Amino acid sequence: MKQEATQAIVSVKKETTSAISEEISVLKEMIEQMSSGYQANEYPAGIDELSKELGGHGVTDAIRYRLMKKLMEQFVLTDEQPSSMSKNETWREQLKELLLNELQPYPIKAISFDKQVLQLVGPTGVGKTTTIAKLAAEATLKKQLKVALITTDTYRIAAVEQLKTYAKILELPLEVAYTVDDLQKAKEKFKEYDLIMIDSAGRNFTDKAYVEELSKVIDFQAEATTCLVLSLTSKYEDMKKIIEQFSLVQMEQVIFTKLDETASLGALLNIPLEKKLGIAYISNGQNVPDDLFTPTASFIVEQVLRGSKHD
Ligand SMILES: Nc1nc2c(ncn2[C@@H]2O[C@H](COP(=O)(O)OP(=O)(O)OP(=O)(O)O)[C@@H](O)[C@H]2O)c(=O)[nH]1
Ligand SMILES: [Mg+2]
Known part of the structure; x- marks a missing residue:
């Protein structure tokens, strides 16, 4: 009984710790973003819309902050855009590119069936x-x-x-x-x-x-x-x-x-x-x-x- 109780406490503690560390990582992202000189409500409307679109799918705040920050730094502030496209279209394409890059380290592929x-x-x-x-x-x-x-x-x-x-x-x-x-x-x-x-x-x-x-x-x-x-x-x-x-x-x-x-x-x-x-x-x-x-x-x-x- 005592052992079960201890295990329960340990598992609750583990959960709490991991929840806290996630909260901290979100806060860290937000602080980083604030210190980078702009805030979510200062995004150009097109960027804000993209962030909201991801939010509508349930993409986490931390991921959205990171992506929007990168998008701002890499593309928006440098105002890189092919002349044939509207800004919003360009940003959408650039965000897609960023995301493809972000996903690259993770195996998005079929099981190889090489293990028995x-x-x-x-x-x-x-x-x-x-x-x-x-x-x-x-x-x-x-x-x-x-x-x-x-x-x-x-x-x-x-x-x-x-x-x-x-x-x-x-x-x-x-x-x-x-x-x-x-x-x-x-x-x-x-x-x-x-x-x-x-x-x-x-x-x-x-x-x-x-x-x-x-x-x-x-x-x-x-x-x-x-x-x-x-x-x-x-x-x-x-x-x-x-x-x-x-x-x-x-x-x-x-x-x-x-x-x-x-x-x-x-x-x-x-x-x-x-x-x-x-x-x-x-x-x-x-x-x-x-x-x-x-x-x-x-x-x-x-x-x-x-x-x-x-x-
Ligand atoms: N709509 C939809 N239904 C699905 C899909 N995959 C499975 N289901 C249905 O979900 C129900 C549960 O599927 P199971 O394969 O029995 O799920 P399980 O995980 O083995 O369930 P347990 O053995 O009870 O834990 C069944 O009615 C499936 O036909 C899917 O991709 N889409
Ligand atoms: Mg089953």
């Missing part, structure tokens, strides 16, 4: 199982890989049935792992396969003891690719909490789902630029296997800076 294990983790109902089915179809049909499926989501009977249905349609073997021991056995059984895809229940990966036990069976670093699945319909504040909850597992990329259900796409920028995670796929519907694609940085930039004429 691919596990999708994430909160309840985001689309993990559906995405596994889509990816299994891609790996089998397009890449001609020998794919096997394992599910560790045994909390709901329906969850197992759902994956069984996809396994049957795609003619792939499926093992249901109730324990880490079962998982070990299933992995052994599928050792000759090119790709073993593991579907999980959201809660698995937030349990430290489970993740530790699991890491004895799967070498997360050497043999597994782990992707966090996030729904674009979630608020960014909630996504940040989810990322923290799943911080026990190392991952480089997220998969976004439910693009078809929202017009607010700030997370496509916030997650790479603030959380330093790349994007492997975007799911835009319930159809297996069609509604899944790999975005490019240009696609993301175009989505968040489409301007009102496309709305």
